[in-house]
Amino acid sequence: MLLWQKKETKMTILTGCWGGKKYEEALMAAEISQKNIKRHEVLDIGLAYITHLVEKEDYDNAARKCQKILGKNMKLWEDEVYRFKSIGQLKAISKYLPRGDLRLRPVIYEMILDEFLRTDYEGFATLIREWPGDLYNNKTIVKALKGHLSKEPNNRTLLEALAELHVYDQCYSKALEIYLTLRHKEVFELINKHNLFSCIKDKIVLLMDFDTEKAVDMLLDNEDKISIDKVVVELKERPELQHVYLHRLFKRDHHKGQMYHEKQISLYAEFDRPNLLPFLRDSTHCPLEKALEICLQRNFVEETVFLFKQNGEQSQGLADDYGGTT
Template identity: 50%
Template sequence: MFKTTPESNCYICGIAPLENNLVVFTFDKEGQTSDEPNKYIADRPHLQIWEPGTNYYEEISDDALSFRAFEEYRCFDYHLESVVEESLYFLISPKDVVVAKLRDHDDHITWLLEHKRYEDAMESAMTHSRELKRHNVQELGKQYLEHLLEAENFNEAAQLCARILGRKKELWESTFEKFNDIGQLKVLAPYLPCGNPLLSPHIYEIVLNEFLRTDHEGLLRLIKSWPHNLYNMQAIINRLRNEYERDKNNLILLECLGELYTFQNRFDKALAIFLRMKHKDVFSLINKHNLFDSITDRIVQLMQFDQEKAVKLLLDNIGKIPIKKVVQQLEQSPELLHCYLDKLFQKDPQLGQEYHALQIKLYAEYDREKLLPLLKNSTHCPLQKALEECRNRKFLPEQVFLLNKMGDTKGALKVIMEQLDNVQKAIDFCKEQNDKDLWDDLITFSIDKPVKNIFS
């Protein structure tokens, strides 16, 4: 039991239970003022819900009601009847009967739509989809999309398409037309389904053509991400080639063509494009599709693009790309040839033994430090030619080694004494050879040298 507060300033026309709350039909004690003296104009009655407590109550809701001629009525003109079991409440005036009942989820969604709260309406519908009778998620979603497009929130609308349109091909295609009509295909493109549902091929072609016209980088992203069976590839290739003819410095268009040729299994054309571009996927393309026959005439290009990767590819596939073929291709590029033969020698000194004579000149020109190891480890070096090369270039340690290997120890000693001018090295050399005559030669060569500390 509780008393209404003075602030409520109302009469109670009727009262009924609503679960643990009370439904209260009220009438304001004070009406509206009038220009006519002593004229009383009643306010509209109210339907309120109160949460009762001990000695207090809390107002939960308050709705003003419109009855015909309500200005003329008083408190005793209104009555409240109820069917508690069905939560139905009958508000009775002399001219009207208003039925009040609890709002359901459909009512709530209707109210949200009336207030343009489309996102909330859709969320509520998704949460209570099984309880709805007048609304459904898809229709609400379409209304929400229309609202977003009218408000020019194109990105948000595109992001919601998958959630709203689901797997309905017809809805996707009609929505596509709406985005196309307002020139926003580029916004929709990342969200278009590429299967389940699969849209008509011309839709994907329209999108690709739009990107070809306005955004080449975006076009490349789509070509790489979309399955190649979505559209007519040859039609897109033809348009790309026409565009490229007008802009031959456009490497993005060239890469688009390379990707499409790869999808068509036209690997020769794709490889030629990627080599021209020096594209990072060249080597994976060759390995993946076994394109070794296609690169036998492009070895120089591969080496110029990335020596390390190219040499590894060549050495890993000697059976498919013979050493002889590689050497023939690189003959006019001696520095590249040196790089290849050097790695080949490191892999196995016997593999390229017929080219060791060539390597002598290459090492002498590009990497002298590796010349002596080659001379020491190879059994196929022409010693006389090697000696001539070293004499021409005045490579003295290499001459000493070659003369010694050829059995001309006296000549080797002479180089040490007269050109290297290293007596200690000469002594060590004589010790290594253990040849009495060589010691005599050392003495002969030393006659004109300072004798101090030569022998000890």
């Protein structure tokens, strides 16, 4: 192409499209004709386009265009963030900020998090979940968050966000306290993932009140970390939970909790009579005399007859009196 033709092409792009406010077309044309237009001139068109969208109050579109136009230019990104701040539109640009190979200074992300913390708790919590924790100074955000919690100590959204921050900062016991208080569904995943069994030895009742089935499964799967004896002791004031745990243990292994089989007779009688007779049949560690005493006291006929049979022929007459054979 001749030199004058190149100049004419360049002038058409810059004056015809750009001058007519057709920024999208101008930008596309400039990108296609990059050999004829310098890089900084393409960037100028793009920046003008962003400005045009801001002036039209099309803030979301302006912020979205930043991704393509600003690329990996850190200074331009930070300039745009401060521009959006000056017009009260930090939220609009927040979802388009670079957080991959290019990272802005931590203060930029902290500024946006502070904006959300002051005006939109749900939005703040979303950013805490979605943004990598190393984008900002974790301690700075925790301090700011605790300031808001001092005014709203029971705000669930803020507490969940604080737990997320504690997990990133590896303060797992603090996160666990919050999740237990909130009865958060992720509490069991947190315990297993970060091996927090030493932190829950005095919180077994709380875990079982929250989700008995998950708690028992976790305890039985980790007997090497929290012993059977420890669990039984922790549940002594809650015999109904103690029964659930020992029953599930017995179903897994008839021998592991043998020292508690005598205790289980009373627990089955009180909370789970349908499973008492199967327990008496399957246990080889159950004291028959104690079992017979309890069943007689409660007038459990079927169980009493079975126990008489187990005691031998000398009890046959009594067994017959109680209803025959089993």
